Amino acid sequence: MTDKTQKILMCPPDHFGVNYVINPWMEGQIGTADLSYAKRQWQTLHDFIARQCEVVLQPPQSGLPDLVFTANAGLVLGNKAIVSRFRNTQRQGEEAHDRAWFAANNFDILDWPSDVPFEGAGDALFDRGQDLLWVGQGFRSDPTAPALLEKMLGRKTVALTLIDPRFYHLDTCLCPLQDGFVIYYPAAFDEISRAAIEAHVPADKRIPVGENDATQFCCNAVDINRHVFLNGASTDLQDDLRNRGFTPMVIGLSEFMKAGGGAKCLTLKLVEA
Ligand code: ARG
Numbered sequence: 001m002t003d004k005t006q007k008i009l010m011c012p013p014d015h016f017g018v019n020y021v022i023n024p025w026m027e028g029q030i031g032t033a034d035l036s037y038a039k040r041q042w043q044t045l046h047d048f049i050a051r052q053c054e055v056v057l058q059p060p061q062s063g064l065p066d067l068v069f070t071a072n073a074g075l076v077l078g079n080k081a082i083v084s085r086f087r088n089t090q091r092q093g094e095e096a097h098d099r100a101w102f103a104a105n106n107f108d109i110l111d112w113p114s115d116v117p118f119e120g121a122g123d124a125l126f127d128r129g130q131d132l133l134w135v136g137q138g139f140r141s142d143p144t145a146p147a148l149l150e151k152m153l154g155r156k157t158v159a160l161t162l163i164d165p166r167f168y169h170l171d172t173c174l175c176p177l178q179d180g181f182v183i184y185y186p187a188a189f190d191e192i193s194r195a196a197i198e199a200h201v202p203a204d205k206r207i208p209v210g211e212n213d214a215t216q217f218c219c220n221a222v223d224i225n226r227h228v229f230l231n232g233a234s235t236d237l238q239d240d241l242r243n244r245g246f247t248p249m250v251i252g253l254s255e256f257m258k259a260g261g262g263a264k265c266l267t268l269k270l271v272e273a
Pocket of ligand 1: 261262265
């Protein structure tokens with residue numbers, strides 16, 4: 001049964017590549033991504049997600065190799081959208097395309113200060129069990145972003161400080177799942193943030209993972225209809241997810257991992273309440 005309410009934005013990887021280095025995954029990878037393989041991997045992810053809900057496409061643009069990572073287009077809540085402000089100049093060219101897409105699709109675009117980096121749903125994740133927005137900062141989004149989001153969206157935010165450069169966006173190390181479960185890599189967070197996660201998520205809903213799972217970007221997961229799409233996960237983690245009523249869907253995304261992105265980075269949920 002498909003989820004008739006959800007819609008996911010994806011951008012075909014026609015112009016994808018590793019052309020610069022702005023995170024540790026990209027180091028040594030310039031020019032190494034196999035584009036035809038990347039296209040097949042992306043299409044597989046697309047087709048599996050399209051069995052669960054509608055997928056909408058953002059037009060690809062040459063010269064913007066990271067535009068495929070639609071999680072970073074912005075943050076959506078209801079009909080409102082906040083368009084990302086990228087920290088790195090290499091990605092700032094995406095902003096005009098993201099803005100144009102949200103405008104053309106009738107989103108009410110909120111004003112976000114131009115000097116405050118904020119990388120959209122890469123760093124801001126709605127909890128699926130309570131009215132709460134998790135916001136990551138430390139590498140990309142500005143430390144002032146959580147409070148600003150709380151004010152603009154009227155949604156309680158919990159700021160989480162990221163400390164491991166391999167996990168530079170919140171969606172690389174934490175994934176809220178249906179019914180309030182949260183997969184996360186504790187070592188990616190400072191002590192205060194780990195305590196905040198423990199304070200807000202009951203122990204039986206927390207799914208902490210180790211470095212082996214985390215570096216396969218198991219936390220960079222898309223949950224839809226109790227299916228959890230991810231680049232990789234150990235059999236233990238897959239069993240754990242199944243025991244909690246989820247169906248793990250492992251889809252190899254090696255070419256996108258070279259850019260520091262997995263399944264979740266390649267998607268943006270357009271329906272968030
Ligand atoms: N190369 C991109 C960057 O460093 C990857 C973005 C991945 N997106 C995400 N939502 N984590 O910005």
